[in-house]
Amino acid sequence: MQLTQGQHDLLNAIATPWLDRGDWPVWASVQHYCDQRGLDADEVFHSLPRVGSEVPFASGYGFTTPMRAPISPTDRVRLTVAASLVLPQVLMMAGEPFVRALRHMIDLYISRPVFVDQAPAVILRSHELTTAVPGLKPWFVQVLPDLLSYEPGISTGGAAVGDGWEREVTRSVWEYRHIHGVEEYVVKTCELVMAAATQFAPALVMEEDPVITDPERAPCVALGLLNDLETAAANTKWEVHKLIALCRELNDNYVAGNPYSSSAMVRAVLDHIPPVFGHRDFKQVAAQYPVAVQQTDKAHAQRLAAFKEVAHDVMHRPISATVPTLSMGDLPEPVRLNAMLQELLTILRKEATAGP
Structure with a gap:
């Protein structure tokens, strides 16, 4: 199954302002973009493939974060890392850097000190990330906390600190210890989402869609x-x-x-x-x-x-x-x-x- 041109257009409408300014668009903006092209934005959005649960904000995963219908004109619409598989610019600016940052988070978690009577917190700090993972662009470091907040397989919490941010690195990253590419990351996330959906809401679980778990072949060299x-x-x-x-x-x-x-x-x-x-x-x-x-x-x-x-x-x-x-x-x-x-x-x- 391939994405339709309308689905591609809608995803691009969400991605463009985010890549330009780091801001997710409000739904009214996306609707207007689609109106100009003769598309029903709501219909196209809810036609996008997902895996997991049909219930929004539960266990589903797709190219966007889930939104309840009808979507409010003032709601912010977000992409997930999975969108990297179908939007090359998102892959370059966010998908590949995300996996590199995730590899660093895994290293931080695995190398934390071990004590008999406590489990010390592992903290990812923005100012340390740029040194630990050379080549990350300031734009990506700025948007990373928001990306982490909406990836269902990764559980983190944190806050702004001065002109930067901190995020706790939890054991959830350990599930990704064998992941080295965006496609592998998305497949693993789909597996985790399906497992969670089956456990907590088996009657609502959708079958995996090949668009997400078996995307168009990505470039060999990132x-x-x-x-x-x-x-x-x-x-x-x-x-x-x-x-x-x-x-x-x-x-x-x-x-x-x-x-x-x-x-x-x-x-x-x-x-x-x-x-x-x-x-x-x-x-x-x-x-x-x-x-x-x-x-x-x-x-x-x-x-x-x-x-x-x-x-x-x-x-x-x-x-x-x-x-x-x-x-x-x-x-x-x-x-x-x-x-x-x-x-x-x-x-x-x-x-x-x-x-x-």
Whole structure:
């Protein structure tokens, strides 16, 4: 199932003022936007796919926060992180940074001190977040508390403090410990919402909608990561224009569902980046480079190194009476390539900081 043009238009009407100014629009504004295009805003809004409970403010999850019908003209309308799956600009400005911030929250929770007679609170502070997660833009740091407040799988509470904010990090983030991308985050949230809805309101549970849990294929290389690579490389000795071009062509073919072209582009990226890690080829990177998160990133690197043989088969096996076919499922998960490119980004940033 695909979103209709009207559904896309409505989501864009909600996203545009938020991305521009950090303010969610009132419903009257969205209605007027839709009126100009001959759309019934209320009908389109309530046609958007959701999972979980039909009861607003209960256990449902979709591209927007739930709203009771009829929606008041003065009510603020919000998107969720799930909207990143269908709005590329939201993915770049909010979805991908949200997952990076969530990974930091998980690290804070897991590394908190352990005492026999108490469980100390874990606090996420805005001024510390910008240092702990380099590259987050001030706009995103400002809107993060509001995003967290409306994501049903994450339970946090907090308040403004001076010119910043604080949020308590609870055990709810632990459920996301294996999540490294927006699509994975949304799928996990849908699982949590469905489990909660089944437990507390089984008679009202809706079936999962494939638009939410199985969205259109997202780019293989995160768009925000590509932007960060271009920015970081401006002050290093490395020229990344070819790497960016390879990644963009990979994304085009990956989204289009072209397994052979995607495989070739993954292989090209892996062949291109080893010198930044101080090695001649990617097998050496996988075997010898001391990645930041040893267990996880080491596994990513090793799986990517093994995939090079699959890509070699794609490009060099001659035609014969029996040639194995390749599908998109045979490609490595995007999180693996993104993890290594994130490691490369870290190297570039360190070089830029160190200077000549």
